[in-house]
Amino acid sequence: MADLQFELVTPEKQLRSESVHMVVVPGVEGDFGVMAGHAPFMTTLKDGSLEIYKTAGGEPERVMVSGGFAEVGDKGLTVLAEKAEG
Amino acid sequence: MASLKDLKLRINSVKSTQKITKAMKMVAAAKLRRATERAEAGRPYAQRLADVVSSLAGRITVGPQSPKLIAGTGKDDTHLIVVVTADKGLAGAFSSNIVKAAKAKADALIAEGKDVHFYIVGRKSKPILNRFFPGKVIGQHDTMGIKNPAYSDAQAIADDIVDRFNAGRFDVAHLAYAEFKTTLSQVPMVDQIIPVVPAEVEDTGAAAAAVEYEPDEEAILADLLPKNVAIQIYRAQLENQAGFYGSQMTAMDNATRNAGDMINRLSIQYNRQRQAAITTELVEIISGAEAL
Numbered sequence: 001m002a003d004l005q006f007e008l009v010t011p012e013k014q015l016r017s018e019s020v021h022m023v024v025v026p027g028v029e030g031d032f033g034v035m036a037g038h039a040p041f042m043t044t045l046k047d048g049s050l051e052i053y054k055t056a057g058g059e060p061e062r063v064m065v066s067g068g069f070a071e072v073g074d075k076g077l078t079v080l081a082e083k084a085e086g
Numbered sequence: 087m088a089s090l091k092d093l094k095l096r097i098n099s100v101k102s103t104q105k106i107t108k109a110m111k112m113v114a115a116a117k118l119r120r121a122t123e124r125a126e127a128g129r130p131y132a133q134r135l136a137d138v139v140s141s142l143a144g145r146i147t148v149g150p151q152s153p154k155l156i157a158g159t160g161k162d163d164t165h166l167i168v169v170v171t172a173d174k175g176l177a178g179a180f181s182s183n184i185v186k187a188a189k190a191k192a193d194a195l196i197a198e199g200k201d202v203h204f205y206i207v208g209r210k211s212k213p214i215l216n217r218f219f220p221g222k223v224i225g226q227h228d229t230m231g232i233k234n235p236a237y238s239d240a241q242a243i244a245d246d247i248v249d250r251f252n253a254g255r256f257d258v259a260h261l262a263y264a265e266f267k268t269t270l271s272q273v274p275m276v277d278q279i280i281p282v283v284p285a286e287v288e289d290t291g292a293a294a295a296a297v298e299y300e301p302d303e304e305a306i307l308a309d310l311l312p313k314n315v316a317i318q319i320y321r322a323q324l325e326n327q328a329g330f331y332g333s334q335m336t337a338m339d340n341a342t343r344n345a346g347d348m349i350n351r352l353s354i355q356y357n358r359q360r361q362a363a364i365t366t367e368l369v370e371i372i373s374g375a376e377a378l
Contacts, residue, residue: 009134011132027300028300
């Protein structure tokens with residue numbers, strides 16, 4: 001299965017732009033996982049950690065994010081966070 | 087005619103000025119590179135946010151219950167111009183160009199019978215605006231001592247402005263800054279930031295219509311609009327920062343060159359006078375010897 005194109009952008013800079021297997025995003029109404037081919041979706045974020053799974057079954061990499069929103073479209077997942085570190 | 091000693095002093099003073107302007111030019115060049123990088127790094131976020139806001143704005147029907155930041159207050163009597171300039175000078179006409187653009191906008195609005203107020207970010211615009219529009223500067227954000235604009239500063243400014251907007255102090259806000267095109271050209275811009283300019287209605291195809299929103303569009307929009315104001319201001323600050331150093335570099339380059347020209351001119355004058363003095367002395371010695 002094709003990988004998910006994932007972008008993490010903060011006002012200061014673009015932190016990530018890479019192909020990953022799955023990302024778990026802390027949405028304001030609950031965490032959700034995004035893999036390639038996810039339906040178009042948009043939500044605001046709550047403070048929490050993004051879990052980035054580079055490969056299936058691998059250890060996730062955590063990035064703390066706060067404020068902002070996530071958008072899933074044809075091009076993949078874009079997380080616009082006000083602050084991100086990790 | 088200045089004496090030889092005076093000329094020598096002047097040459098030395100111009101030389102030391104030239105040293106300073108040369109150093110400033112190099113510092114500006116180094117800072118310019120970093121500021122440009124930051125301005126470019128900030129663009130994707132601003133771009134994405136603008137896309138999302140305009141596509142959301144095109145989606146909801148603007149009614150009285152819509153967020154005021156998009157629907158406006160229903161009037162456009164009072165305008166606020168947020169003027170973002172530099173804190174320091176020695177950068178050519180950088181800040182005064184921005185102020186000039188803001189003033190042109192203000193004059194146009196006043197001619198239409200609107201009331202115009204100013205909110206200033208950066209020190210340089212204050213004296214000019216106070217002179218032309220006394221008492222109209224209602225707010226100021228001090229950016230002295232801040233080396234690199236941070237998003238949190240922009241957020242504080244945006245909060246201040248949005249609060250004033252919600253309190254009904256103004257109906258429309260504009261943002262005046264200089265867009266960084268190249269080192270040599272910064273284009274002063276005046277953009278409307280509140281209410282959000284209605285985006286051209288995009289062709290929302292079937293794919294876009296299927297987007298799910300969580301919570302609903304209105305709630306997301308209410309969350310995003312203040313952020314949009316902050317990010318616009320942040321972008322303006324970044325563009326300004328890059329433009330400022332670009333402008334300073336050019337100005338200092340010119341100053342260095344002018345100082346060089348001046349040194350050449352003064353040196354020629356100095357040498358002429360020195361030769362004239364030698365010639366006079368020789369003439370005196372020879373005519374003295376002949377008299378013997």
